Amino acid sequence: MKVPAVRALLRTLTSSPAPNRAARRTGPRTGAPLRPSQWDAVAQVASRFGVVYSGLYCLTTPQVLLSLIGGGLGHRQKAADAWAKVWAIRPVRQWVAARVFDTTVGDHFDGGDNRYAWVGQFCWLTAAAAATGAWSALDRRPRTRDVTSDARFRLLVRMCLAGQMFHYGAAKAIPLQFQLPLARLVEPFGNFTPMTALWSQTGASKPYQVLLGCAEIAGGLLLLLPRTTTLGALLCAVELAQVLILNMTYDVPVKLHSFHLLLLSLVLLAPETARLADFFLSRDGVRPAAGTELFRSRRADRVATAAQVVAGLWMLGAQLRNDRRFWSAFGPGREKPELYGIWNVDAYASNGQDRPALTTDGRRWRRVVVESADVVTVQHMDDSFDLHPASIDMTGRSITLLKMADPQWKATLTLAREGDDRLTLEGDVAGEHVRLRLSRLDLDSLPLVGRGFNWVQESSSLR
Numbered sequence: 001m002k003v004p005a006v007r008a009l010l011r012t013l014t015s016s017p018a019p020n021r022a023a024r025r026t027g028p029r030t031g032a033p034l035r036p037s038q039w040d041a042v043a044q045v046a047s048r049f050g051v052v053y054s055g056l057y058c059l060t061t062p063q064v065l066l067s068l069i070g071g072g073l074g075h076r077q078k079a080a081d082a083w084a085k086v087w088a089i090r091p092v093r094q095w096v097a098a099r100v101f102d103t104t105v106g107d108h109f110d111g112g113d114n115r116y117a118w119v120g121q122f123c124w125l126t127a128a129a130a131a132t133g134a135w136s137a138l139d140r141r142p143r144t145r146d147v148t149s150d151a152r153f154r155l156l157v158r159m160c161l162a163g164q165m166f167h168y169g170a171a172k173a174i175p176l177q178f179q180l181p182l183a184r185l186v187e188p189f190g191n192f193t194p195m196t197a198l199w200s201q202t203g204a205s206k207p208y209q210v211l212l213g214c215a216e217i218a219g220g221l222l223l224l225l226p227r228t229t230t231l232g233a234l235l236c237a238v239e240l241a242q243v244l245i246l247n248m249t250y251d252v253p254v255k256l257h258s259f260h261l262l263l264l265s266l267v268l269l270a271p272e273t274a275r276l277a278d279f280f281l282s283r284d285g286v287r288p289a290a291g292t293e294l295f296r297s298r299r300a301d302r303v304a305t306a307a308q309v310v311a312g313l314w315m316l317g318a319q320l321r322n323d324r325r326f327w328s329a330f331g332p333g334r335e336k337p338e339l340y341g342i343w344n345v346d347a348y349a350s351n352g353q354d355r356p357a358l359t360t361d362g363r364r365w366r367r368v369v370v371e372s373a374d375v376v377t378v379q380h381m382d383d384s385f386d387l388h389p390a391s392i393d394m395t396g397r398s399i400t401l402l403k404m405a406d407p408q409w410k411a412t413l414t415l416a417r418e419g420d421d422r423l424t425l426e427g428d429v430a431g432e433h434v435r436l437r438l439s440r441l442d443l444d445s446l447p448l449v450g451r452g453f454n455w456v457q458e459s460s461s462l463r
Contacts (some may be wrong), residue, residue, distance in 0.1 A: 048135050051153055053128035054267050057260050058160040060087040060124065067163030070318030093119050112253035121256060151226070151292045154268060158223045158232075159308070161264045163315050165220030165236060170319035172213025174327045178203035182342055183369045183377045183385060185446055191383065198250040204448060215239060217316065223268075224312035226292040226305065230276075233268035240265055337373040338394055343423060343438040350432050357381060368425075368438060376401060399425065 058064055062084040069076050090107065097105045097119045105116045171177040180203035184196075192200065202209055216239055222232025240262040247255045269276070271290065278286045294304045327333040345365045348355045355364050362382040369377040376390040376399065388401040397416065403409040413427035413434075421440040427433070444450035451461060 045132060045136055049128060049132040050267050050270070052131045052135070053125065054157055054264060055153070056124050056128055058156060058264075061257075061260075063167070063257065064160050064164060067167040067315060067319070068160065070315060070322070071167055072318070072322035089120070089123060092123060096123055113255050114253075117256055147290060148293060148295075150271070150290075151294050154226075154229070154292070155294065155308070157264050157267055158229060159311070161236060161261060161268070162220040162223040162232075162312055164261055165216045165223070165239075166312075166316045166319045169213045169216030169220060170316070170323045172209050173217060174320070174323045174331075175203075175206050175209040175213065176323050176327050176331050177213075178209050179332065180204050181369075181377075182371050182443075183379065185443075185448065186342060186367055186369070186379060187385070188383055194250040195252050198246060198252065220316065221312070224309050229268060229292075230272050230289070233265045233272075234276075237262060237265040237269060334372065337370060337392060339370045339392060339423070340372075341370060341443065342441040343368040343370070344441055345436050345438055347435075347437040349435040352433075359383075363430075365434075365436060367441075368436075401429075 062080040065083050066072075066076060066080040069079060093105060093116070097103050097115065100122070101115075101119060103115060103119075105119050106114070107116075168177070178199050180200050184192075184200050189197075202212075215235070219232050219236040219239055222228040222235060224232075240258060244255070244258045244262055246252065247258050275286050275289065278284065293301050295301055344367055345357075348357070348364050350364075355361065357364065357366070359381050362380050362384060364381045365378055366381045366383075367379040369379065370392070371377065373392050374390055376388045376392075378386045378388065378401075380386070386403075389404060390402070391400040393399070397414055399413045399415055401411045401413070409430075411427060411429040413425040413429070416424040416426075418424060423438045423440070425434075425436040425438065447461070447463075
């Protein structure tokens, strides 16, 4: 078959079906199907709104920009913060908050679901609707699909979504996002917030967290190539749907952002809806995909595709490198202090008098948790916790505790080792002289830590 004949066949397969004459005769009565021309008008408006709203979200969201420039802290974070200020529209946001929602908003966006974010999203939604209306009023020509413009818009969405999948995927694959601090092991489960329960559950299994991260990275990698975009968007949609459900059901304050990332994946899938329906529901063959050419020249398209892959791999490498450094310097990969562990307070004397271990005594210490060399957590008898910035001097045999909420508060305790798992602390704390004898808890005695994986199980470990 000659090349012109092949092209004609492809145009026939990918063009819109001819109007149905019976549909034309259908009157405007309630429940009557829309005529093909009406469907075209609706699709045109929906397409324009999708382009405007998705473009606004990608261009104005600082998290998206940060992932595109490699993520991390320092000058990149400052660039993202400066970009956020450009699009803050604070006078408009504050006016809308006061006049439309009868409330007030702060001056910054913390990356969560605060009122600042919700009001700002309403502003962008309104702006997108107005821009779509103006676009449709100025351009009333029949809808014809511009393959090149469509491909360029999809490129923007693909790269922004891929960057976010790399951002969140790398934080899990390292693993860094979900942690199970030692203090959680001795905190009553009823004190957990839903988000704390989710973080602790996922952080308790590093292999599970790593697999989640690898799946998100895989979705982002598939988005880099135009030919695998549909598969990547499908994978991202499934993953982001799960993330959104978790955020909604565990009250995680990233509901807005996860919803919009899911929306971006659906924007990529929208032009492929008919082909996906044929693939899953029809026994007939699937029609060829529409063109994805960015330029008229095939060589220029190949160069552009290679550039997309290189840029995407650079984004992924930068995210992995940044998270690895943070994991080693501040996360679980940092060196454990000599006193690392959970220490039970076996005896507590205040001003020379023994203080019994009563659960009604909120001042008596119950446990001392040493997570790192600069953080010490104290659990009281009423199961309340105090997180202290700390300085542990093993050479000078002392521990200095501070309070973030009270810069004037300070307690210095001398320490004496009576063995690897025995410790004595003595000093002045909150106006009283205390002396504590502590013993280190064997972490493997806790089923959540010590049970591990078992191929053979004679009985369930559910308790």
